[in-house]
Amino acid sequence: MTAHLSKIALSEMQAELRDQAMRFCADRSPVSKVRALLTDERGFDPKDWTDIADLGWLGVAIPEEHGGLGMETGDLVPLAEGMGRYLMALPFASTTLAAQAILAGGSDAQKADWLPKLASGTVATIALFEPSGAWALNAVDGKTKTFVMDLDASDVVLTSVRHGGETRLALIPRDRIETSRREVIIDETKRSYTFDVPEFGEEDLLPSTAPALERIELVANLLQAAELSGASMACIDYTLDYLKTRKQFGKTIGAYQALKHPTVDAFVESEKARSLVYAAATHVDKQGGNRSDGEIAVRMANAQAEKALSFAADRSIQFHGGFGFTYDCDAQLYRRRAMFAASQFGDAAFHRARLAELLL
Amino acid sequence: MISVEAFGAEADKWFAANVPSDYDFLMPLTFMEVGTDEQMDFLRDWQKRVYEAGYLGAHWPVEYGGGGLTQAHQDAATRAMRKHQAPIIVNAIGTGWAGPLILDTGTEEQKRNYLPGILSGDDIWCQGFSEPDHGSDLGNAQLKAVRDGDEYVLNGSKIWTTQGNYARYMILLARTNPDAPNKYAGLSFFLAPMDVPGVSTTKIRKLTGEYGFVQTFFEDARIPADTLMGAEGEGWKVAMRTLEYERGARGGQAGGYNISQTDPLEIVGLAKRAIRNGRPALEDPVMRDKLIETIIDAQAMMANRERAKIAPLVSERPHALPLMSKLQFTEYARETGQFALELEGAQAGYYVGEERSREGGYWQRSYLNAFSATIGGGTSQIQRNIIGEHALGLPKTR
Numbered sequence A: 001m002t003a004h005l006s007k008i009a010l011s012e013m014q015a016e017l018r019d020q021a022m023r024f025c026a027d028r029s030p031v032s033k034v035r036a037l038l039t040d041e042r043g044f045d046p047k048d049w050t051d052i053a054d055l056g057w058l059g060v061a062i063p064e065e066h067g068g069l070g071m072e073t074g075d076l077v078p079l080a081e082g083m084g085r086y087l088m089a090l091p092f093a094s095t096t097l098a099a100q101a102i103l104a105g106g107s108d109a110q111k112a113d114w115l116p117k118l119a120s121g122t123v124a125t126i127a128l129f130e131p132s133g134a135w136a137l138n139a140v141d142g143k144t145k146t147f148v149m150d151l152d153a154s155d156v157v158l159t160s161v162r163h164g165g166e167t168r169l170a171l172i173p174r175d176r177i178e179t180s181r182r183e184v185i186i187d188e189t190k191r192s193y194t195f196d197v198p199e200f201g202e203e204d205l206l207p208s209t210a211p212a213l214e215r216i217e218l219v220a221n222l223l224q225a226a227e228l229s230g231a232s233m234a235c236i237d238y239t240l241d242y243l244k245t246r247k248q249f250g251k252t253i254g255a256y257q258a259l260k261h262p263t264v265d266a267f268v269e270s271e272k273a274r275s276l277v278y279a280a281a282t283h284v285d286k287q288g289g290n291r292s293d294g295e296i297a298v299r300m301a302n303a304q305a306e307k308a309l310s311f312a313a314d315r316s317i318q319f320h321g322g323f324g325f326t327y328d329c330d331a332q333l334y335r336r337r338a339m340f341a342a343s344q345f346g347d348a349a350f351h352r353a354r355l356a357e358l359l360l
Numbered sequence B: 001m002i003s004v005e006a007f008g009a010e011a012d013k014w015f016a017a018n019v020p021s022d023y024d025f026l027m028p029l030t031f032m033e034v035g036t037d038e039q040m041d042f043l044r045d046w047q048k049r050v051y052e053a054g055y056l057g058a059h060w061p062v063e064y065g066g067g068g069l070t071q072a073h074q075d076a077a078t079r080a081m082r083k084h085q086a087p088i089i090v091n092a093i094g095t096g097w098a099g100p101l102i103l104d105t106g107t108e109e110q111k112r113n114y115l116p117g118i119l120s121g122d123d124i125w126c127q128g129f130s131e132p133d134h135g136s137d138l139g140n141a142q143l144k145a146v147r148d149g150d151e152y153v154l155n156g157s158k159i160w161t162t163q164g165n166y167a168r169y170m171i172l173l174a175r176t177n178p179d180a181p182n183k184y185a186g187l188s189f190f191l192a193p194m195d196v197p198g199v200s201t202t203k204i205r206k207l208t209g210e211y212g213f214v215q216t217f218f219e220d221a222r223i224p225a226d227t228l229m230g231a232e233g234e235g236w237k238v239a240m241r242t243l244e245y246e247r248g249a250r251g252g253q254a255g256g257y258n259i260s261q262t263d264p265l266e267i268v269g270l271a272k273r274a275i276r277n278g279r280p281a282l283e284d285p286v287m288r289d290k291l292i293e294t295i296i297d298a299q300a301m302m303a304n305r306e307r308a309k310i311a312p313l314v315s316e317r318p319h320a321l322p323l324m325s326k327l328q329f330t331e332y333a334r335e336t337g338q339f340a341l342e343l344e345g346a347q348a349g350y351y352v353g354e355e356r357s358r359e360g361g362y363w364q365r366s367y368l369n370a371f372s373a374t375i376g377g378g379t380s381q382i383q384r385n386i387i388g389e390h391a392l393g394l395p396k397t398r
Helices: A012-028 A031-037 A046-054 A073-085 A092-105 A108-120 A210-245 A257-283 A293-319 A331-343 A348-359 B004-018 B037-052 B071-083 B092-105 B108-120 B235-246 B264-273 B285-308 B320-343 B345-349 B358-375 B380-391
Strands: A124-127 A144-149 A156-163 A166-173 A180-183 A192-196 B125-128 B144-148 B151-162 B169-175 B187-193 B199-204 B213-224
Touching (some): A012 A046, A012 A073, A073 A092, A073 A210, A073 A257, A092 A108, A092 A156, A092 A210, A124 A144, A144 A156, A210 A257, A210 A293, A210 A331, A257 A293, A257 B285, A257 B320, A257 B380, A293 A331, A293 A348, A348 B285, B004 B071, B092 B108, B092 B235, B125 B151, B151 B169, B187 B213, B264 B285, B264 B358, B285 B320, B320 B345, B320 B358, B320 B380, B345 B358
Parallel strands (some): B125 B169
Antiparallel strands (some): A156 A166, A180 A192, B151 B213
């Protein structure tokens, strides 16, 4: 039924981009730096941000006419995968999603105004969630926004609002937002804010709402799947290091099947996630055929990636024993990453419920 | 050479026209379920027809009975078999592991002697690895082979011999030197004929109530010394290579499949028909969630196969995906069988032979049979040791 969505294609350009992303993120985001940034107010290194802008990463999925590189949506995957693998904190997803929404639903003037800036390093964010906790993006009351990433680093916010009895999207410059505060979230590598939606005018609205929301949801799930899959690889490597060096009862603990077998199971789940993420990258833009193909491939990948990282990180804490219970053990960073990701745009069970509607 | 596309299209047409439906016995879903002469005769005849049509061993060399084409050609033919849900290729041990072993490492004479009969199905092969007291601990095999002139004399017993009562040859792991410095160094590997005096078999009744395996007994059975594969004392190495073919970690098999894979569509179909607590199973939200999990699992296995072909996407651990395939594939079969019974609700309580059973008790039987693959060929627990040690570099358990 979905066999055609298992095909994976990797262009030479994508392979190069993947190499570049893995090298850059490994170099710029050692865990010592990840930990130093946990207590940094901004939460990321501005030098890393300007450097990825110079590398063109922010313009990957923006057409050339708007100052981007005009590559495919799937080409975002190696970048998100690399950042996820090294827990690199940058407002990459929020800026990318704002740009994709403007592309899908913005006016010509909005595109001309914002896309070249977003492609070259202006930080933007999206504000779609509200205290109700609903994951549906199209029925908001438009008063208070929550889980807004990197608001204080952003120049502009793409927010859902209530206008004329409908949910609409508005582009509001950061400096027009008066009441905001940082939220305490479980993933300390990220910065989340809540704000009250200020007054806005007709001229702030995107002409088209539904295509922009669909686009955001699709790309957000793709980026999240890639990020979680990258993180699960790193989490398993981190666990393996411990299993290969720690000794108890005169044996290296990785020799015990009680630890070895669940670690293999975590690895198998993680490998499945990786394959589904690459398949999703291949099919996210495919036109023709079933118009839900992209959504099916992306939700499958995200459901599996969340399941894989949650399990790998949960077992990583347990298998580190007493050390696993400490703040110093990196297993908590991965576990918190998976928990927070599940809270955004729907958890694995939510994606499966949506897939059931699409496939059954 | 004919293009892969054209070959695949011809195969598609051939299987569409020739896949049999005129039988009134339970069709074995795996090569480990062939329990009656009727089943064996039917499947052997089917294999011969597939072979003679050119869709088995299409990529093996012509001089050994193959079609002289490429792996891609055979893969296209195998895809056509799956698409048309053709019966399994029954001589699985011949086509799947003895065959590629002989093709890759055998002498010229061995290749000419054995390979054509493997492809045609005229020579059924079986495997003598496990013993009653040594299953997962294969390296501890104790069946004795003592050299006597131009022969070896065999004494001992092998168990779980699939198709052992039909086989002409056995790939056999035997102990030639009980005093070797370690248990592995005392083993040798034979392409042993089964039709010699002193070899006998008794059927084993499976948990389903059916047959398919035998225990094989050797009492002063004499086999020619030139049936040795590799050198004396190298048996462990040859056996490990054989297991790589069996588990799909190494390629070169003659093609086709020996275990029918459950397409998620079949499970969805069952969910539509089955009634659970008075309502279609498909309407039960818990069942829907599990259905999607099953579909995602199947999709991930297919995507793994695709990714395995793309070197930059497996560069961290190049052998991991093939090493994982046996574990994933067999556990998926077991889990989907179990899930199918949940979908059936109260009807899950019937068994093969009950007219009220859903689909003739197909899923009950296929769940119970699924254990043959999660236990045989190295249990899932042994597979996890192998993946942990060989792909992830964890220290050895033993």
